[in-house]
Amino acid sequence: MTAPRTLLDKIYDRHQVADLGGGDMLMYVDFHLVHEVTSPQAFEGLRQRGIGVHAPGRTLTVADHNVPTLNRGAGILDPESRAQIEQLQTNAAEFGLPWIPLDSVDQGIVHVVGPEQGLTLPGTTIVCGDSHTATHGAFGALAFGIGTSEVEHMLATQTLVQKRARSMLIEVEGALGFGVTPKDLILAIIGRIGANGATGYIIEYAGQAIRDLDMAGRMTVCNMSIEAGARAGLIAPDETTFAWLRGRPHAPRGAAFDAAVADWRTLASDPGATYDKTVRIDAAAVEPMVTWGSSPEAVTTIGGRTPDVAAIKDAGRRAQIEQMLAYMGLASDQPLDGLAIDTVFIGSCTNGRLEDMRAAAAVARGRHVAEGVRALVVPGSGHVKAAAEAEGLDRVFIDAGFEWREPGCSMCLGMNPDRLSPGERCASTSNRNFEGRQGPGGRTHLVSPSMAAAAAVAGRLVDVRSLV
Ligand SMILES: CC(C)[C@H](C(=O)O)[C@@H](O)C(=O)O
Ligand code: SF4
Numbered sequence: 001m002t003a004p005r006t007l008l009d010k011i012y013d014r015h016q017v018a019d020l021g022g023g024d025m026l027m028y029v030d031f032h033l034v035h036e037v038t039s040p041q042a043f044e045g046l047r048q049r050g051i052g053v054h055a056p057g058r059t060l061t062v063a064d065h066n067v068p069t070l071n072r073g074a075g076i077l078d079p080e081s082r083a084q085i086e087q088l089q090t091n092a093a094e095f096g097l098p099w100i101p102l103d104s105v106d107q108g109i110v111h112v113v114g115p116e117q118g119l120t121l122p123g124t125t126i127v128c129g130d131s132h133t134a135t136h137g138a139f140g141a142l143a144f145g146i147g148t149s150e151v152e153h154m155l156a157t158q159t160l161v162q163k164r165a166r167s168m169l170i171e172v173e174g175a176l177g178f179g180v181t182p183k184d185l186i187l188a189i190i191g192r193i194g195a196n197g198a199t200g201y202i203i204e205y206a207g208q209a210i211r212d213l214d215m216a217g218r219m220t221v222c223n224m225s226i227e228a229g230a231r232a233g234l235i236a237p238d239e240t241t242f243a244w245l246r247g248r249p250h251a252p253r254g255a256a257f258d259a260a261v262a263d264w265r266t267l268a269s270d271p272g273a274t275y276d277k278t279v280r281i282d283a284a285a286v287e288p289m290v291t292w293g294s295s296p297e298a299v300t301t302i303g304g305r306t307p308d309v310a311a312i313k314d315a316g317r318r319a320q321i322e323q324m325l326a327y328m329g330l331a332s333d334q335p336l337d338g339l340a341i342d343t344v345f346i347g348s349c350t351n352g353r354l355e356d357m358r359a360a361a362a363v364a365r366g367r368h369v370a371e372g373v374r375a376l377v378v379p380g381s382g383h384v385k386a387a388a389e390a391e392g393l394d395r396v397f398i399d400a401g402f403e404w405r406e407p408g409c410s411m412c413l414g415m416n417p418d419r420l421s422p423g424e425r426c427a428s429t430s431n432r433n434f435e436g437r438q439g440p441g442g443r444t445h446l447v448s449p450s451m452a453a454a455a456a457v458a459g460r461l462v463d464v465r466s467l468v
Pocket of ligand 1: 131
């Protein structure tokens, strides 16, 4: 009898091409997603070496970070952004790779596009020159971000040198309470284990609360694995996964789909499989969360307060927290509920899916954005946008005073025109609150889509549960 294996072990075993010794393996990678930011030097490297792309059919190029979300027909005004996107398009043409044009309904944030197209499949390996590639782990795919030199190695060989990561099981038992979302769950997990809590690990999320999540929720959770330091996050594929994938453009079809499902069912971790570390979370204890600092671990419940600086014994830690509070324009021991905000951003690869749009629209419906607040809703892809519009969500948002934009990374990070001004305070559904992330001097509070919509209508951070 073979020893019980985890989902991660099974994916490693299926993809190991060669044992390189010293704990390293050469890993076959099934799919490579490529965006405009981390690929230019990789293509240049191939050009200099006079080599092509090994598996063009297992590669997809799409621009997302630098794309404008308004007046796209007018072209890209910023010369650097324009050059970067044109370069990706040129590279795709030169190396014979599929490219999604900016005006295609298929365009969107790479981590929304991959699953939507059925390119993200259980048991596969997926990489992208982007840290939030962890998103795809929601399907039981081993998906992780790589650096530009690895992008070049991938393009040339469809393989990577990898060390087997340590495994961490995060078991979330029970059910999430009313008004509590997958975003709150992952923020609570990061608050609990810390921004480096999973460094060196790949997390498998399991337990009733995880099984109960829809695919959008699972993607939200896996997306932020990297914010806990993990290389990747994984969730065992189940009926929810299979139903979501059926009929997707690149998923297997007909009998091949059924055969694939039979195989995918074998991927779940075996009973008795062991992990290097286990963390248990009680779902019922999770509340709507909001970050107060410039690290995702600087998080508390909406009813919570900023840390009481005087009570922090460790001088280094105290200095760090004082620095974060100063950047955020917050005092020690200050309540978060009621804090006035200037801007709201609903979107990103964390929360830019149809289910997120619906959650935000449910709060926005029949209400209005508070005086003086700028509120952006940015669907994660053209398909999310079209599906939301088919349900009339665009009207709900527009009638409520939100701006309804074209898909892209948008205000998740300041690489395109959607930015915060210095000192501006934003309730954001994105995944990082680092200093300057949404624009120099911008102050980011990470929240769920419903909490972001609640902040927009109230003009301040507020417990969404008090609005319903
Ligand atoms: C630009 C890209 C390399 C970066 C990443 O790796 O994640 C970005 O997507 C981000 O979210 O910070
Ligand atoms: S939406 Fe944000 S986190 Fe996701 S890929 Fe774009 S910049 Fe990175």
